[in-house]
């Protein structure tokens with residue numbers, strides 16, 4: 001690995017962000033279209049070029065569906081155009097792994113997968129969902145590849161990181177939050193994120209950006225040596 005400028009780290013490796021909460025008002029992410037615009041501008045200055053934003057679909061808290069998300073994306077694009085701005089932004093979703101997701105898969109309902117293929121899912125922090133094997137099976141029937149969002153942040157992975165190997169064997173890919181490499185979440189998240197880099201378990205990265213506050217921390221990732229180790233890896237971010 002040679003010398004890379006801060007900008008090059010983003011431009012060459014992560015210019016497509018695969019995880020964020022930038023559709024205003026849909027979840028715990030951006031609150032207004034103005035806030036989204038300001039976040040997008042800052043990220044563009046950092047080198048990001050493309051966004052596949054991923055609102056939560058979590059039946060207990062954020063009752064979003066494919067149609068609502070597509071409508072919110074269209075409204076955001078209209079707003080951006082009214083400000084004379086245009087960003088390469090599309091939408092998928094971050095699905096909470098629960099019975100609702102299984103139902104959507106079984107009922108052949110529309111799934112907002114990243115690039116139409118990758119099903120981004122999250123679980124609670126404390127235990128792997130009892131629905132995980134069912135989800136992998138049902139996703140497979142629909143030719144979807146599951147990507148687990150931020151495994152490094154789950155307590156049950158911190159206490160049993162070998163679980164990642166068995167999930168990998170079942171066909172699950174992993175997406176690490178870029179902010180896990182700096183001191184933003186728990187120390188354990190940073191430790192597991194680094195361990196995942198060393199064990200070739202990072203298939204993609206995402207900012208998981210929710211608000212402008214996180215942008216400052218995001219600036220720091222560019223000089224992190226573990227983030228730089230990812231430069232030579234064939235991350236999904238490069239191909240979508």
Ligand SMILES: [Fe+2]
Pocket residue numbers: 019020021094149208
């Ligand atoms: Fe997220």
